[in-house]
Amino acid sequence: MAPVEAEQHPRSALALAAHDASGRLSPIRISRRDTGDDDVAIQILYCGICHSDLHTVKNEWKNANYPVVPGHEIAGLITEVGKNVKKFNVGDKVGVGCMVNTCQSCESCEEGHENYCSNIIFTYNSHDRDGTVTYGGYSDMVVVNERFVIQFPDGMPLDKGAPLLCAGITVYNPMKYHGLNEPGKHIGVVGLGGLGHVAVKFAKAFGMRVTVISTSPEKREEAMETLGADAFVVSSDANQMKAVKGTMHGILNTASASMSMYSYLALLKPHGKMILLGLPEKPLQISAFSLVAGGKTLAGSCMGSIRDTQEMMDFAAKHGLTADIELIGTEEVNEAMERLAKGEVRYRFVIDVGNTLSAASLASSPVPAL
Ligand SMILES: NC(=O)c1ccc[n+]([C@@H]2O[C@H](COP(=O)([O-])OP(=O)(O)OC[C@H]3O[C@@H](n4cnc5c(N)ncnc54)[C@H](OP(=O)(O)O)[C@@H]3O)[C@@H](O)[C@H]2O)c1
Numbered sequence: 001m002a003p004v005e006a007e008q009h010p011r012s013a014l015a016l017a018a019h020d021a022s023g024r025l026s027p028i029r030i031s032r033r034d035t036g037d038d039d040v041a042i043q044i045l046y047c048g049i050c051h052s053d054l055h056t057v058k059n060e061w062k063n064a065n066y067p068v069v070p071g072h073e074i075a076g077l078i079t080e081v082g083k084n085v086k087k088f089n090v091g092d093k094v095g096v097g098c099m100v101n102t103c104q105s106c107e108s109c110e111e112g113h114e115n116y117c118s119n120i121i122f123t124y125n126s127h128d129r130d131g132t133v134t135y136g137g138y139s140d141m142v143v144v145n146e147r148f149v150i151q152f153p154d155g156m157p158l159d160k161g162a163p164l165l166c167a168g169i170t171v172y173n174p175m176k177y178h179g180l181n182e183p184g185k186h187i188g189v190v191g192l193g194g195l196g197h198v199a200v201k202f203a204k205a206f207g208m209r210v211t212v213i214s215t216s217p218e219k220r221e222e223a224m225e226t227l228g229a230d231a232f233v234v235s236s237d238a239n240q241m242k243a244v245k246g247t248m249h250g251i252l253n254t255a256s257a258s259m260s261m262y263s264y265l266a267l268l269k270p271h272g273k274m275i276l277l278g279l280p281e282k283p284l285q286i287s288a289f290s291l292v293a294g295g296k297t298l299a300g301s302c303m304g305s306i307r308d309t310q311e312m313m314d315f316a317a318k319h320g321l322t323a324d325i326e327l328i329g330t331e332e333v334n335e336a337m338e339r340l341a342k343g344e345v346r347y348r349f350v351i352d353v354g355n356t357l358s359a360a361s362l363a364s365s366p367v368p369a370l
């Protein structure tokens with residue numbers, strides 16, 4: 001399809017916003033910027049619900065800029081391209097993850113690790129270059145600089161692929177950069193939620209041995225039979241933990257709540273690495289002895305670069321790897337947030353934005369504008 005020159009006016013979009021720390025989401029009209037020369041406009045069809053959305057709307061990280069429109073697992077179709085846009089055409093299936101811009105000139109940006117740019121602009125709850133607050137994907141459209149847009153590979157479904165744009169890259173990145181993607185190595189995954197379940201799938205696709213370490217005994221069967229984990233350990237069961245002590249080359253820790261690290265670090269082999277991905281608001285409890293004895297490493301990792309995100313999507317498409325999702329309508333989003341807080345999701349909620357967030361679907365209730 002031939003590129004269409006962008007219309008030059010800001011436009012109103014429908015969105016779901018939280019207005020205070022209750023985190024309750026309700027429809028609102030927001031304003032999106034013009035489609036600039038380097039931008040694409042995207043009609044959002046699906047958006048995953050990440051636990052970071054929940055932390056943010058409830059102001060657990062004490063950084064909410066209300067009203068917050070969350071959502072950084074965005075999948076949809078390009079509806080407009082700016083005149084300098086090279087990578088995309090109208091009609092392309094695309095995604096947007098956790099960031100929508102960076103400084104593009106610092107060391108991290110120049111090395112291709114722009115996810116660590118100190119001037120990163122996150123997809124929502126962040127200050128854009130024009131000073132406005134960014135609004136995420138619980139919305140019917142978004143305008144994004146083409147550099148921060150991911151092409152959906154052939155065969156990758158938009159709904160089940162959307163969660164890969166945050167959950168997928170967040171687990172793929174540390175596996176790649178910490179050598180935890182080598183066949184035969186043993187990896188532990190702490191927390192079988194949105195991040196954890198795709199971590200199991202990537203680890204199996206890399207040919208690794210995977211053990212899930214969970215607080216939820218009822219997830220055992222699914223973890224092993226559906227997701228393909230080799231073993232499942234309940235973290236509160238000292239005997240089960242002892243059986244895998246000192247066996248793991250690495251652990252991806254996706255727990256969303258604070259924990260004592262002692263029994264988890266004991267599962268690593270000497271020189272083993274635990275990579276923190278979860279972002280609980282409270283500090284973790286850790287003893288120096290847990291790391292020093294055994295020469296272990298504790299590291300953190302934050303999502304991934306655009307280049308690595310595209311690589312991850314292409315790898316996932318090649319291996320038929322997608323997220324296990326529960327598709328919900330916008331009217332179910334508050335209930336979904338409550339269920340996510342209780343760990344009652346198998347394994348990612350995805351909002352069917354395309355079919356349930358439209359002026360027609362919201363006609364019965366007035367939608368306030370910002
Ligand atoms: N680093 C990054 O770039 C990045 C990116 C995305 C998300 N995050 C963060 O990663 C965390 C997980 O996100 P998610 O979307 O995967 O959340 P999620 O779907 O809610 O999964 C989190 C899992 O953590 C486990 N868990 C909960 N409380 C726990 C506790 N007290 N002790 C041990 N495990 C516990 C549960 O698994 P079990 O039932 O199996 O125990 C739960 O399913 C969140 O804090 C999120 O903000 C970070």
Ligand SMILES: [Zn+2]
Nearest residue numbers: 050052166167
């Ligand atoms: Zn996320």
Ligand SMILES: [Zn+2]
Nearest residue numbers: 103106109117
């Ligand atoms: Zn930078």
